[in-house]
Amino acid sequence: xxxxxKIWVQKDEASFDVRIGWSSDDSPLMLGESGIGWGYSSSxxxxxxxxxxxxxxxxxxxxxxxxxVDFTGDQVIMSWSKNGEDLGPAFQIPKSELxxxxxxxxxxxxxxxxxxxxxxxxxxxxxxxxxxxxxPVFTKLGCVPSSQRSRGAPRIITRxxxxxxxxxxLPASGKTTWARNFMQQNSEKRFNLLSTxxxxxxxxxxxxxxxxxxGKLRYEHLVQRITRNMQDVVRVASCRRRNIIxxxxxxxxxxxxxxxxxxxxxEKRMVVVIPSDxxxxxxxxxxxxEEAGARSIPEEAVMEMKANFSLAKEGDENFNEIVFTELxxxxxxxxxxxxxxxxxxxxxxxxxxxxxxxxxxx
Numbered sequence: 001x002x003x004x005x006k007i008w009v010q011k012d013e014a015s016f017d018v019r020i021g022w023s024s025d026d027s028p029l030m031l032g033e034s035g036i037g038w039g040y041s042s043s044x045x046x047x048x049x050x051x052x053x054x055x056x057x058x059x060x061x062x063x064x065x066x067x068x069v070d071f072t073g074d075q076v077i078m079s080w081s082k083n084g085e086d087l088g089p090a091f092q093i094p095k096s097e098l099x100x101x102x103x104x105x106x107x108x109x110x111x112x113x114x115x116x117x118x119x120x121x122x123x124x125x126x127x128x129x130x131x132x133x134x135x136p137v138f139t140k141l142g143c144v145p146s147s148q149r150s151r152g153a154p155r156i157i158t159r160x161x162x163x164x165x166x167x168x169x170l171p172a173s174g175k176t177t178w179a180r181n182f183m184q185q186n187s188e189k190r191f192n193l194l195s196t197x198x199x200x201x202x203x204x205x206x207x208x209x210x211x212x213x214x215g216k217l218r219y220e221h222l223v224q225r226i227t228r229n230m231q232d233v234v235r236v237a238s239c240r241r242r243n244i245i246x247x248x249x250x251x252x253x254x255x256x257x258x259x260x261x262x263x264x265x266x267e268k269r270m271v272v273v274i275p276s277d278x279x280x281x282x283x284x285x286x287x288x289x290e291e292a293g294a295r296s297i298p299e300e301a302v303m304e305m306k307a308n309f310s311l312a313k314e315g316d317e318n319f320n321e322i323v324f325t326e327l328x329x330x331x332x333x334x335x336x337x338x339x340x341x342x343x344x345x346x347x348x349x350x351x352x353x354x355x356x357x358x359x360x361x362x
Contacts, residue, residue, distance in 0.1 A: 014204075024103055117140070191245050303346065
């Protein structure tokens with residue numbers, strides 16, 4: 001572990017963390033919190049199945065952590081070391097629990113810079129050990145014969161092979177449910193889901209929601225900061241050869257164009273989720289009751305979105321395909337027209353119109 005990075009937000013107990021261990025190739029990124037994965041955190045806890053337990057000492061800057069896995073017996077034994085000191089077995093796993101899947105080294109970090117030593121450089125030059133291994137029988141991963149190793153999912157070769165899916169719909173319309181079902185049905189494509197909610201789920205504290213550790217007001221402030229920073233996340237994603245789902249409302253015409261523009265060369269698909277009024281009300285009520293109301297969106301914000309809701313025309317040059325998942329295009333256009341009329345009659349939408357007029361004249 002090299003150092004903790006500078007951050008420009010208020011620090012708390014979970015501002016800095018690194019977790020090292022093993023997981024299957026199809027496990028989620030949050031090591032040990034779900035799927036097939038086991039880890040050891042810089043907090044000194046081990047984790048599997050979202051259960052965090054005391055294991056070894058906490059580690060920090062300049063500490064060298066070794067991660068070891070032993071397949072020789074009837075059980076797979078995972079252990080770690082700190083600066084050459086063996087911390088003992090952390091997990092003894094029946095091989096059947098691996099479900100005949102290979103496991104891979106897995107590291108996640110939060111505002112922490114680290115270096116890794118697999119025994120060889122990318123050019124094949126040997127790297128000396130940074131600390132004494134607890135047992136000489138272990139082989140550095142890079143030195144394991146290639147015949148005994150398995151390859152993870154390969155990176156997508158060209159941008160033309162990548163897909164962008166842009167969700168469009170009001171809060172609680174059903175976008176995230178559709179997106180998650182789509183990801184499950186197309187798991188081999190390994191879609192990356194970009195949304196405020198998804199980022200909050202990755203800001204857990206020992207597997208628990210951050211809301212339980214920072215109070216309601218501070219949590220709401222954190223949600224607002226993440227929402228504002230999502231444009232930077234989308235920009236970075238557009239530079240990667242990955243399959244992406246942007247799960248935001250995206251009801252403003254300029255937002256649709258601005259967000260999809262950097263994904264030049266990719267297959268771009270817009271997915272519009274507009275349910276009937278009755279179904280939408282039911283979904284909003286359900287969302288408002290979840291997480292003690294933390295997911296509730298103010299009515300004023302929803303009305304602003306309704307006033308400015310815009311649907312891309314069939315054959316829009318920015319998208320290769322436009323899909324309507326619930327109401328078809330004809331019915332959806334009627335609903336959106338009613339959204340626009342009702343919200344504008346109640347005085348919403350003027351702020352956006354004035355801003356658009358300003359930029360048109362400048």
